[in-house]
Amino acid sequence: MARILIVDDSPTEMHVLKSMLEKNGYEILTAGTGEEGVETAKAEKPDLVLMDVVMPGLNGFQATRQLTKNAATADIPVIICTTKDQETDRVWGMRQGAKDYLTKPVVEADLVSKIQKALNA
Structure with a gap:
């Protein structure tokens, strides 16, 4: 069973994502800030990180960069999950x-489809 770290500062979003993923058989870890997300990823080595962007302190773009550039966490796929829907944000x-x-x-x-794709890449 894949372990997924959800990094999101909204308790509501966290609950929605966690419910969806647990229903699909995933084990869930959570972090409420970008900093906590980076630390949890380093400590727990989840199979995948679901990253919000708009968070106080370290935002999701910065946290994603830290994870993907750090040798200890570079092999953990990150999927950004955000309300920011501009093409520039996506790029x-x-x-x-x-x-x-x-x-x-x-x-x-x-x-679920994007998670499966990222886990099997």
Whole structure:
């Protein structure tokens, strides 16, 4: 069973994503800030990180860059999951090392499909 780290500062979004993923058989780890997300990823080595962008402190783009540039976490795929739906945001997210980009509200089938794709890449 794949372990997924959800990094999101919104308790509501966290609950929605966690419910969707647990229903699909994933084990979930959570972090409420970018900093906590980076630390948790280093400590727990999840199979995948689902990263929000708009967070206080270290934002999701910065946290994604830290994870993908650090040798200890570089092999963990990151999927950005955010309300930011501009093409420039998508391009910037992918430049930070993200494997995929989803906009909220997420459709469960899309989320699971992108996770499967990233895990099997």
